[in-house]
Amino acid sequence: MAVRLRVGELQCKGTLLILDLYQSKVLMRKIVFLLWFLAAQINTSAQSPQADSTVNDTTRVAEQLLMQQQQQKIDDMLMSRLRNEMELIAGDNEKKKQLEQQIREIGLRDSARRAEQKNKVAILIRTAQAFPVVLHHDTMFSIYVRLGSFSAAERAAAVTGRIAHLYNDDFFKPDSLHMSKGDDGYDIVYGHDQVIMTITELDALFFDKTPETLGKQYTEAIRDTISKEKRDNSLINWGKRIGFVVLALAGMVLMVSGINRLFRRLSRYLILRKDQYFKGVTLKNYQLFSPAQHLRFSLKSLAVVRFAVILLAFYLSLPVLFSIFPQTEVYTFTLLRWVIDPAKALLGGIFGYLPKLFTILVVYFFTRYAIRGIRFLADEVERGDLKIAGFYSDWAQPTFSIVKFLLYAFMLIIIFPYLPGSGSPAFQGVSVFLGILFSLGSSSAIANIVAGLVITYMRPFRMGDRVKIGDITGDVLEKTLLVTRIRTIKNEEITVPNATVLSSHTTNYTRGAEGHGIIVHTTVTLGYDLPWKKVHEALIAAALRTELIENQPSPFVLQTSLQDFYVAYEVNAYTRAPEKLAIIYSQLHQNIQDCCNEAGIEILSPHYRAMRDGNASTLPEPYLSKENSSPSRSMNQGKAS
Numbered sequence: 174m175a176v177r178l179r180v181g182e183l184q185c186k187g188t189l190l191i192l193d194l195y196q197s198k199v200l201m202r203k204i205v206f207l208l209w210f211l212a213a214q215i216n217t218s219a220q221s222p223q224a225d226s227t228v229n230d231t232t233r234v235a236e237q238l239l240m241q242q243q244q245q246k247i248d249d250m251l252m253s254r255l256r257n258e259m260e261l262i263a264g265d266n267e268k269k270k271q272l273e274q275q276i277r278e279i280g281l282r283d284s285a286r287r288a289e290q291k292n293k294v295a296i297l298i299r300t301a302q303a304f305p306v307v308l309h310h311d312t313m314f315s316i317y318v319r320l321g322s323f324s325a326a327e328r329a330a331a332v333t334g335r336i337a338h339l340y341n342d343d344f345f346k347p348d349s350l351h352m353s354k355g356d357d358g359y360d361i362v363y364g365h366d367q368v369i370m371t372i373t374e375l376d377a378l379f380f381d382k383t384p385e386t387l388g389k390q391y392t393e394a395i396r397d398t399i400s401k402e403k404r405d406n407s408l409i410n411w412g413k414r415i416g417f418v419v420l421a422l423a424g425m426v427l428m429v430s431g432i433n434r435l436f437r438r439l440s441r442y443l444i445l446r447k448d449q450y451f452k453g454v455t456l457k458n459y460q461l462f463s464p465a466q467h468l469r470f471s472l473k474s475l476a477v478v479r480f481a482v483i484l485l486a487f488y489l490s491l492p493v494l495f496s497i498f499p500q501t502e503v504y505t506f507t508l509l510r511w512v513i514d515p516a517k518a519l520l521g522g523i524f525g526y527l528p529k530l531f532t533i534l535v536v537y538f539f540t541r542y543a544i545r546g547i548r549f550l551a552d553e554v555e556r557g558d559l560k561i562a563g564f565y566s567d568w569a570q571p572t573f574s575i576v577k578f579l580l581y582a583f584m585l586i587i588i589f590p591y592l593p594g595s596g597s598p599a600f601q602g603v604s605v606f607l608g609i610l611f612s613l614g615s616s617s618a619i620a621n622i623v624a625g626l627v628i629t630y631m632r633p634f635r636m637g638d639r640v641k642i643g644d645i646t647g648d649v650l651e652k653t654l655l656v657t658r659i660r661t662i663k664n665e666e667i668t669v670p671n672a673t674v675l676s677s678h679t680t681n682y683t684r685g686a687e688g689h690g691i692i693v694h695t696t697v698t699l700g701y702d703l704p705w706k707k708v709h710e711a712l713i714a715a716a717l718r719t720e721l722i723e724n725q726p727s728p729f730v731l732q733t734s735l736q737d738f739y740v741a742y743e744v745n746a747y748t749r750a751p752e753k754l755a756i757i758y759s760q761l762h763q764n765i766q767d768c769c770n771e772a773g774i775e776i777l778s779p780h781y782r783a784m785r786d787g788n789a790s791t792l793p794e795p796y797l798s799k800e801n802s803s804p805s806r807s808m809n810q811g812k813a814s
Contacts, residue, residue, distance in 0.1 A: 244286065252279050301379070304329035308336055309402055313394040318375045332370045339363060340399050347396045352388045359388035361395065369395065414497045421497070425490045429483055436479040440472055488512070522593075529591040540584040544577050571629040617672070618655065624671035625654035633679045639751045641680035642669055648752065662755050682751035690723055690747040693757055697765060698739040700779040705732065708742055711772040715764035716746040721757050723747040739778045 259272045303315035304326045313336075316329045323331070339345055350363050358373040372388040380387060443450065447468050454462040462470065492508045495501040551573035553559035555566050594600045629652075634640045638649050640659070647661035657669050685691040699708055709730045716728035728746035735741075744765070748757055769776050 248279050248283055252276055255279075306332045306336065308333070308340060308398050311398055311402070313398050314391055316376070317379050318373075320371060320373060320375075328370070335367075335369050336395055336399065339369070339395075340402055345399060345403070347400055350392060350396050352385075352392050358384045361388060361392050417497045418494060421490065421493050425487065428486055428490075432479065432483055432486065436475060440475060443468070443471060443475075526593065533588045533591050536584055536587050540580050544580055547573060547576055547580075565632065567632065567635060568630065571626075575626070617670075621655045621671045624675040625652075627675055628652070628657075628671055633674075634681050634684070638681055638683035639754075640682065642674055643677040645669065682754070686749045686751045689726055690749040691751055692745045693722070693748055693754065693761065694743055694745045695758065695761060695765070696733065696741050696743045697769075697776065698736070698741050698778045699774065699776065700739055702779075703774055705740065705742075707772060708740075708774060711768040711774055712742060712744040712765060715768040716744055716761060718764045718768070719746070719757060719760045721748050721750045721753060722761075723749065738780045 255272050255276050259269060259276075262269050262272070301317040302325070303317055305312045305315045306329050307313065316325050316332070319325050320328055339350075350361070350369075353360050353362050355371060358371055358376070360371050361369040363369055370391070372384045372391060374384050377384045377387045382390075447464070451464050451467040451471065453460055453464045453467050488508070489512075492505040495508065496505040550559065551569040554561065554564065555569040557566055589595055634649050634652075636649055636652065639647070640649055642657075642659065645659055645661065645667055647659040647665075647667065649657065650660050650666065651658040655671060657671060657674050659667050659669060661667060682691055697708075697712065712730050713728050716722055717724065722728065723746070726747050728744060731743045731745065733741045733743045744761075746761070748754075750757065766776065
């Protein structure tokens, strides 16, 4: 870079020399201008590919900017000479037009060069790495470009070391630090020959300043920083800081002691007035906390608050201690930011979330009052005050539950995008994971829920009905979306999944008893020797004698089969007490035994062996004729089995 700077200076000096000759000789002036223009074009064409290929190289871009500045100086001098020459020409209009054309061309090149210079400065600012010059963690300025064989980092380290050497000089004089003109720019010098650093035109490019202005700024920064550090680290100041530390520690001790004393007094106050303030916590009829538990919980909570207050006081005291010493002052703002930044972020998040929160509240209250309106309609339908064709009153509450579920689901769908963190990948991943778990683990539960909804609108039974589901007979205790609970006649409580209820056949005894009643029936088998009318009379008398059997419709008997050895008689009777079927059947059987015995009917199922030896026939006596009663045609009664 130094070689290129020397070449630029030589080019500038050579151009000035040629321009002096150019004033006296017109021909030479034209030749020089042509040679200069060709050299500039060759230089531009040679540099442009290099600039394109090294646009991200900070040092090369800065060198190109410096060359453009030198070219700008040459153009300025050339334009000044051309304007002076125009003033000397009086009547040569043709020559005057040529000079004006040259001035316009130089102006156009100058405009293009300035635009390119702005772009390259922007590249420098965006891509260059800053290396700070510091003294005791205090940054004075930064270095961006190299100088000769020294990189920017090496320059910053060397300047930092020289400034530290000045700081360690017990006889440092701020007035001895000054600036002088050097070969490569401006030097910051201490005393007569101690060079601290050199400010080049490349350094000044980054700040859009001249090297002289930037050098003065750096000189003041070095002088002020060294003076400040010497004042801060003097023995008097160290004594003051130690005193401040002692006072701060004493204040911390007094503050912790005061906090402990305050909380101890508050604890004693609560204990002395425990009967007034601690009466336990009761939720409806359940006592969540007894008075003693309530007091213990409050005292433990108070201890936790005391510890948190002491910890916060100690934490807030640390920045005070760190701010006393310049070496640790940087940690003061770090500690404060650990508390202030989260608090600001929290408050900012709360205030920023308020519009979404209001939207959620509006949706929630709208859904809540819509559900209240639907509940009112459901209650009206259930009481029978509001009648809808084809809609039964016992459908009101299940339908309300379904509509309420759908409204809440719709509400959640609407407010989900407004929830904090709903758009984060973690929140979405957890939602998908929970959805998959719910889908895989709730197939049977979903089947029971769907079956419960179908059963609700099928209306196969109601609460308290006596039913038979599969092999289970009992009274319905509870019907939910998942299961149906039944209490059997043996006082057993059985839980039946709704899917099983839907896939099984259901017998409802209570609903059948609402009209004429349900029919209780039992079968008795008797021999052919008994007149069937007599048997009918006995069985009907037994049914009428049974409690809870209805007289109207009257009982009746059916002969269900004629077997080889006996006849099957089925007695049927009506009852409206299906919940007492076991007792009714027991009494009916007892009465059948009594009525048959009273009528002289022996209850048994006989078996016969026919022996044609003249024994009597088994036909009832009213049907026997003289021919049928002859010994030659009678049959012998066998032994009953």
